[in-house]
Amino acid sequence: MPILLIAPWASLLREQLPLSLVLSSSALLAAALLLQLAGSGLRSDARRAAFEALCWGLLAAGLLSLLVSLIQVFLPEVPDGHWIARSGIPGRAVGSMRQPNHLASLLMWACVATVYLVDAGRLGAKAERIVLPALLFGFVFAIVLSASRTGMLGVLMLAAWGGLDRKLQRGSRLALLATPLMLALAWWGVSAWASAGHHAFGAESRLAEGAGSPSRLAILANAWELLKRNPWLGVGWGEFNLAWTMTPFPNRPIAFFDHTHNLPMQLAVELGLPLSLTMLALLGWALWWALRASMRASGSDAVVRRCAVLLVLTIGLHSLLEYPLWYAYFLMPAAFAFGIALAPLEPAPSGGSSALKRLLGAGGALLLAGSLFAVWDYLQVVAIYVPPEEATPLSQRIAVGQRSLFxxxxxxxxxxxxxxxxxxxxxxxxxxxxxxxxxxxxxxxxxxxxxxxxxxxxxxxxxxxxxxxxxxxxxxxxxxxxxxxxxxxxxxxxxxxxxxxxxxxxxxx
Structure with a gap:
């Protein structure tokens, strides 16, 4: 992560990346680094409490997303576009993030969070028998409604977790192992409903396209050509879209892509092979260390670490097919979870812990103030496209927006x-x-x-x-x-x- 903080500024100097894009990228990466440090610097009790709070938030988000998904598919006339987002894809749920894959990744996180809360006894003594299977089925059902192939692969990851992690409660393991059956049952139910009422069933048409999207395979091939032309330094951070669009590719996909839809390829084509391979090697080593730490830990700390690793792995799977970590609502929780998974097994010295607390406290205050400023700054640009009542002329609104920092x-x-x-x-x-x-x-x-x-x-x-x-x-x-x-x-x-x-x-x- 610290290496990435340099990349936008290098692109400013080498590729003339606009300062607003440099500042927005740098602020996002710095916030993620702060959260990773916060997660790794917490002592055992505080780490467990913080992770539990994150899991409650993910469970709530998952339940609300399940409700929105049901409305979008079964009651498509109800969403008004304000309180409940409309789905622009007939027969598919898109959640409030308006992207099926993003919805599926959030639901996967909700599954992991539910397993943790049940295993920690926060949902009742016998929750693994009734509550956990019911919630997992609901989330898997919504994944089917999203028709996300990435989400369906994630369900298999849940089942593998249940088969491999013997430190989970028996009921939790059985519920996780049953998720592929839940997927099949949900598929059959929605398919029968669609056939009986002549409704659209997005998952059937989506999977009919095959395991990989032709347009995404094409963009990867184009990115590979760009990488071969710029192997050492890449095209520059944030410059893939410009480089790809302005390079002749007669057989390019007809959609406009601003990312390669694959995290390793994105880093390689923008940063070059030496730096990207170094970063991926460090990332792989950190993930391996986190896995080993989760296996060596004991008691409640082991469950915290393993669930944190699963949050990282599920969004890592998504990152091989999309670019979720370019969105703050995925990057921030992922960075915090990764920090928790990377926390030292031995407790940190009290002096260092106090210094870290002061640093993180100052960083947190700055992050909060920066977030409020970013909202205000964004609204200056929103006024261009969604003018308020008694708005100033368009030219004036554009001039104000062009002074936006981010x-x-x-x-x-x-x-x-x-x-x-x-x-x-x-x-x-x-x-x-x-x-x-x-x-x-x-x-x-x-x-x-x-x-x-x-x-x-x-x-x-x-x-x-x-x-x-x-x-x-x-x-x-x-x-x-x-x-x-x-x-x-x-x-x-x-x-x-x-x-x-x-x-x-x-x-x-």
């Missing part, structure tokens, strides 16, 4: 796509392109390059847009297909190919 690139997107093509819109485009590029931005980028007289780069952007095979390209070049009698006297810039390919770094200026 989120100015989102305001730059609004400027790039709403201002008339020209130098000001082009500058905003080149800044926000470090964040996320989509078809609308590429059209605005090409028009602004043309407006400042850089037609060849404008044509290069149009050629990259063509690879995504979307309607925006067809609309932009529609006049190029006009019959000779209707053709303009002066041929439009987008109708001709560029004279050469541009290296993606050339498109930043």
């Amino acid at each position: 989120f100015s690139t989102q305001a730059d997107y609004a400027a790039a796509t709403t201002l008339p093509p020209g130098p000001q819109a082009l500058a905003a485009t080149q800044r926000t392109a470090h964040n996320l590029i989509d078809a609308r931005l590429m059209v605005a980028w090409a028009r602004s390059l043309h407006a400042v007289g850089d037609d060849d780069r404008a044509r290069y952007v149009v050629q990259r847009l063509r690879e995504f095979r979307g309607s925006e390209y067809a609309q932009l070049t529609a006049e190029c297909e006009a019959p000779p009698a209707e053709a303009k006297a002066v041929r439009s810039f987008q109708c001709d190919p560029p004279q050469r390919d541009y290296e993606w770094r050339e498109m930043r200026r």
Whole structure:
């Protein structure tokens, strides 16, 4: 984690990553490091109490997500988009995070938290006989509703945990071993309901795609090509989207990706092989140490450590297929759980513990103040896209948003796509392109390059847009297909190919 703190600043110097993206990444990584230190610095009793509090929170989040999932699938007309999120995927639950895989990972965490609370006796003396199986079935049922293939693989991980961990209570182990049967029963029930009422069942169509998503396999292949071209230092922290979009890939997936959907590949392509392999080796060693510590620990501390390791492993599985750790609501609990799993088996000296408490207390106060500021800072940008009553003119709201400390690139997107093509819109485009590029931005980028007289780069952007095979390209070049009698006297810039390919770094200026 400390190594990663340097990466955004190196990208600022080497790749011109906007300062707002550097600050937001650095703040997120520093907060995660603080939580990891907090988890590893707690003594046994405090560690158990802190982990129990985390598990209560995860259980509550899991139960609320189960309720939302049931409503989204069985009562899709009820969600209003405010109190309960609407699902944009017929027949699938997306939870309040609006992503099926994120919902499934949260439910997996809720399963682990429930096992801990039952094993620690916090849900009743006989909870492993009734409460645990009931809660696990509910969470597994919601995973089926999400149709997340990652979540279904996670259920097998739960069963493996039940088979291997002999320090759990017998009832807890049996409940975990039964989770694949719960998965099959939930699948059969939802499938029967869907067939009887002609409802959509997202899991059937999702699994029909196969074990791997073709678009994700394609993005991994593209990332591998980028890595081969930048093996030593990578493309720079936070620069994958820009590098990938502005590099010719005729067979690219047509969706716009801002991550490789695989944590090792993401680190490799952005940081280069030497640094990424060093980091992955250190991470693997730390995980192995945590596993050994959980096996050597005894009593209640062993259960705490093993459940903490399971939280890390489940989100680690997700990180091989998605990028959940780029979201604070996954990164922060994962960092804290990893810290707990890495805590020394021997109690820390009292003097060091007091010093750490003072450091963590100051860091916690700073984190709280920073979080409140980040909310306020974000609202300055939200006003651009969701204007309040009696809002100021759009240009003024954009100007305010562009002064945001953490989120100015989102305001730059609004400027790039709403201002008339020209130098000001082009500058905003080149800044926000470090964040996320989509078809609308590429059209605005090409028009602004043309407006400042850089037609060849404008044509290069149009050629990259063509690879995504979307309607925006067809609309932009529609006049190029006009019959000779209707053709303009002066041929439009987008109708001709560029004279050469541009290296993606050339498109930043």
